[in-house]
Amino acid sequence: MTTKTANPGETRGAVPRTRMSPWLFLVIPVAIAIPLIPFFTEVSHFVLSMFMQTTTYAIAVLGMVVVLGYTGQINLAQAAFFGFGAYGVALGTVTYGLSFWVSFAIGIGTAAVAGGILGLTTLRLGGHYLAMITISFQQIFDLVAVNWIGFTHGPDGIPGIGRPSLFGKPLDDDRHYLLLCALILYAMIALVWWLPQTRLGRAMRGIRENELAAEVVGVHTLRVKITAFTLCAALGGVGGGLYAGGFAYISPDNFNFTRAIEFLSMVLLGGVQSPFGGALGTTLLILLPEWLKEMPPALQFIKDVYLAIYGLAVILIMVFMPEGIWGLLRNTWMRFRSPPPVDTSWVQPLELGIAVTETTPLLKLENVQKYFGGLRAVDGIDLEVSRGTVHALIGPNGSGKTTTLNVLNGIYKPTGGRIFIDGVDVSQKSPHERAAHGLGRTFQNIRLFPSMSALENVIVGAQRDNNPIGKGHRALKARAMSALQFVGMAEKANTIVRSLPYGHQRLVEIARALAGHPKLLLLDEPAAGLNQTEKMELVELLKKLRSGHGLTIFLIDHDMGLVEKVSDRITVLNFGKKIAEGTPQDVLRHPEVIAAYLGEPPANAAT
């Protein structure tokens, strides 16, 4: 792959670079100018401290962008992580006499570790549990900060917090310190802005869009979630540490649940999907109370119900502007420009790199069982799938087909029995490990990442561990484009998947599986919901994969016409047991199979 793309003489094979958006050239000078303002004009101490608050809060809010915006996990403990950073600096410089930078590092480190532990709880718990766990964590932090007076100084707080020196020069001047905070903020914005285009960032967004699908195509979802929480907490720690240095005094009420909700509101208002949105939301919500003070006396009452308005605003944002101000601006901008046409001239034909030399079965099931309580969904199945064949699994509704696929895939752990893929026992491996072992899959009810482009969807499939393609983004993109072209979707690479018609979404899902170089492809009712023409195209595609590439395919479908056309072998399940197996001609005429589908003639029927 890499040798082909490195040929400079040909246009074919060179992956085009992505270009930077032009508006950045506008934003960057403004961003640089803002923290320099105090050096040129007289600015009150109050305004300076508001600047300081905005920059330090914004860094913490960036953490929310990573965990909530990118990864789709709720975190209501960001104030606690902010607190770890702040107490690190405060206790380090005041109680233990450490230098600012050492204390700062300890604070960030503690926050990151706590974040990682919190992320670890997502192993078993998503959604509501996570909301609850993070709230509990936040409350416990608050209780400890208030009550462990010997260590945290309790509600009185810690005064006299030190500031850093830079190049031997202490940053006692607020303007200098503010400049430092702003530079760190910009660096963090750049980091968070760059993140979604990376392997990690795409994995995060995959989890947000469809966690199960992400795991199945090879994302180590737990590790990515832990990383997201660690990163989020570390950003909270950075913000908190700088905050403590900036204001020289902290107390527990800077880090309570209300503050956590403030961080949440900031990120929601500005736009949860972008670091610029996060920074914007922070700025607006810090300036808002000041603007309210300027209001005419008749509107002064608003100041008293300010926090109530805050709560109302959160509801209104969720209902009317779920992507925040930044998302609204971006969507408006997108409406006026159509996605750039996709250049497919450079795309290489898809290679699956399967050499059919061995004759041992690729997939082997030994007495596989899966019970749900008393229900024996899969009741001791033995099965072998030969290399380079299409093997269909059929059976009436509720016969255990999809359960078998889910056990094969690692979504369910088998109650008993063993599964071998290419001679390796994978029975106890997680879905992403099986993906890394060359297992691809599509779902009955398509599971794509709806708000990502077709290309990004397929790249997530290509970036699985051990995928034998070159390193780097260009190799991933080249691989993904080849897979898209193979299914005939290369022209739609930049289209957001949600807006594709159903049949096209199926094809993208198959491309996503193919991009990961599967040895074995599992298809769960690939023809469901397709019209007759699309079904014919699917049959051609499957034949091409089998004959042209030697791919082994294991599929479930209810369309007997399709099954008969593509399959080399058919296994029939009923009530979780195998009742027949053989070539399509034999199996579909097997009396027990006909009985299973159509019902048996009553034993005492008059003949």
Place this chain on the structure above:
Amino acid sequence: MEALANNFQVLFQGLALGSIYALVALGFVLIIRATNVVNFAQGDFAMLGAYMMVAFLVGAGLPYWLSFLLALAAMGVFGLIFNYGVYYPLRHRGFLPVIISTLGASIFLQNSVLAIFGAQPKRLDNVIQGGIQIGSVFLDSQYLVILAVTMVMVAFQYFFFEHTLLGKKLQATSQDKDMARLLGIPVALMIAITFIYSSMLGGLAGVLVGPVLFVSIGMGSIIALKAFAATIIGGFGDVKGAIVGGIFIGVVESFAAYYISVPYKDAYAFLMLFLVLVFRPQGFFGERVSEKA
């Protein structure tokens, strides 16, 4: 003898507080079952109920029973508004937007009440004055009322859901919305009724606990956190689990506060929650469920 009496006193108090958690937890569970989302403003329903009671009883000087009925009725109306304002517009958008929306509602409620009633906590008197003295154990009348009302509510709820047509329609809605809709059950109405009932249940808990705790802006959040911990400990979305979990937390918390440390009283529920989540994530009564592919 003295130690035994003390333990009994602590147990009694734990049972009563646990009943409050159970009542709020019940409200949680009903909404979870109807809508698959957690209402993070559930505790503020209790807070609001208590303040309504203060407004009618202390503010307007109405008799106790009238104030009580008015407060409950007001909570019912509030539940309906909550349904249409906070849940309904987001019903097709997954759980995260709804959670955030209910959090927003929680902030809104607390600060609106703060703006109206001020930060000073309010006092509510016991329904019946006095209590029962058995040896050195004193059974406060309000605690007895709480226990009695909780038992009545649990019985009522059982009867309502198992033996009335409306109850069965609500159950059908919570189990399978699409099927319920096909059978002609007005699903949106059923969910609205769930919110109304949960809101009244929360309000009732607030009115009952008002005399025990002070009526304050923050009373709801801390009750809600423990009630939610109760729903998880008992088994997510399980009615029986909510009741047992709530009482369990109340009792353990009272003993831990008595024997270990009072300032960390509010942390024990979270500690139990962590332990349950690590060792038995499906809770006491819940079944382990996996996402279907």
